[in-house]
Amino acid sequence: MSGTSPCKNCGIAVEIDDPSKIEWMQSLGRTIRFKDGGEMMRDEERRYAFVTCPDCQKLHDQAVRLASDHPRVRQQLGSRYYAIIAIENTLFALEALDVKPKGFEIVFSTDARMLAATRLLGSHGDVRFSALWVPYVLAYDQSKRPWAEKRWGHLSDEKRVVLSADYVELLRGIAEKPQAFPPPAGGPRGCLMCGVGTVTALPSVQKVGGAWRGPYRAAPGTLGAGRTVSSKMIEGFLCPRCERASEAAGAIGHGAMEISILNFIGSARSPLWGDEELGGIAAWCALPAGTPPNDLPWSHMDTEPLKAKLSRRGRVLSRVS
Numbered sequence: 001m002s003g004t005s006p007c008k009n010c011g012i013a014v015e016i017d018d019p020s021k022i023e024w025m026q027s028l029g030r031t032i033r034f035k036d037g038g039e040m041m042r043d044e045e046r047r048y049a050f051v052t053c054p055d056c057q058k059l060h061d062q063a064v065r066l067a068s069d070h071p072r073v074r075q076q077l078g079s080r081y082y083a084i085i086a087i088e089n090t091l092f093a094l095e096a097l098d099v100k101p102k103g104f105e106i107v108f109s110t111d112a113r114m115l116a117a118t119r120l121l122g123s124h125g126d127v128r129f130s131a132l133w134v135p136y137v138l139a140y141d142q143s144k145r146p147w148a149e150k151r152w153g154h155l156s157d158e159k160r161v162v163l164s165a166d167y168v169e170l171l172r173g174i175a176e177k178p179q180a181f182p183p184p185a186g187g188p189r190g191c192l193m194c195g196v197g198t199v200t201a202l203p204s205v206q207k208v209g210g211a212w213r214g215p216y217r218a219a220p221g222t223l224g225a226g227r228t229v230s231s232k233m234i235e236g237f238l239c240p241r242c243e244r245a246s247e248a249a250g251a252i253g254h255g256a257m258e259i260s261i262l263n264f265i266g267s268a269r270s271p272l273w274g275d276e277e278l279g280g281i282a283a284w285c286a287l288p289a290g291t292p293p294n295d296l297p298w299s300h301m302d303t304e305p306l307k308a309k310l311s312r313r314g315r316v317l318s319r320v321s
């Protein structure tokens with residue numbers, strides 16, 4: 001086989017100097033578009049030859065390097081193989097959008113940014129030229145146009161609009177600063193358990209209701225409220241730490257409070273403790289009505305004796321301040 005094949009990614013025509021570089025891809029059929037706008041699939045198995053152009057090879061090598069340099073991203077994306085594909089897609093999309101080198105640098109400067117980028121842009125596998133051909137040749141007229149005039153020239157205007165919207169969302173996320181949010185209006189002004197009055201979150205997370213969790217119903221009587229407080233249920237919200245703790249414990253109760261407070265002071269329950277309860281813990285919602293919310297989790301309680309007790313057992317981790 002000699003001659004020219006399209007780059008499987010950017011779509012430009014590449015002179016084939018070495019037939020072993022050809023990648024054959026199997027197309028299962030093609031879509032035929034009718035004048036009235038309707039489409040139909042016609043089964044027609046056929047193999048198409050693709051290659052990787054030198055510029056796309058460089059981007060591939062860059063994706064491999066980035067995946068190696070960011071183990072946390074690799075882990076979050078599930079596998080090295082998938083991470084490289086998602087990073088490649090992101091690099092391709094950024095190049096198709098004419099993003100300048102500085103923009104590439106910003107997007108790949110931290111794990112968090114890289115994760116956001118691969119989530120938003122990395123899923124656009126159809127940015128690749130070969131996606132027009134495999135698994136189905138997308139429209140009959142495309143099979144007559146074997147390659148793109150210039151890099152990414154095969155991308156439709158609609159596709160570019162979608163990519164650019166995702167890029168704008170990515171930049172907005174990068175520019176975002178975390179803010180402190182109070183619990184949703186109408187309920188108690190602190191986390192039902194630890195009493196913290198604000199949760200710090202990105203505004204975009206808050207917008208989808210992610211800063212506070214709930215609503216939940218809690219029974220103050222079971223949360224350390226002595227006899228002086230009525231035992232009627234209170235409805236309110238939990239901070240993310242207390243929600244995780246109640247999920248781990250299976251209910252909003254003493255076990256959950258213990259997990260949350262130990263987590264806050266940087267410790268965890270040891271199996272050596274057996275059934276022994278920490279004791280002396282009360283949830284904020286079990287305090288008399290009108291008690292102001294806390295600046296820090298659990299500050300309605302004196303956690304010093306607890307820390308002392310735990311440190312005597314050698315259970316407080318070194319990161320406790």
Ligand SMILES: [Zn+2]
Pocket residue numbers: 007008009010011012052053054055056057
């Ligand atoms: Zn290419």
Ligand SMILES: [Zn+2]
Pocket residue numbers: 191192193194195196238239240241242243297
């Ligand atoms: Zn809490």
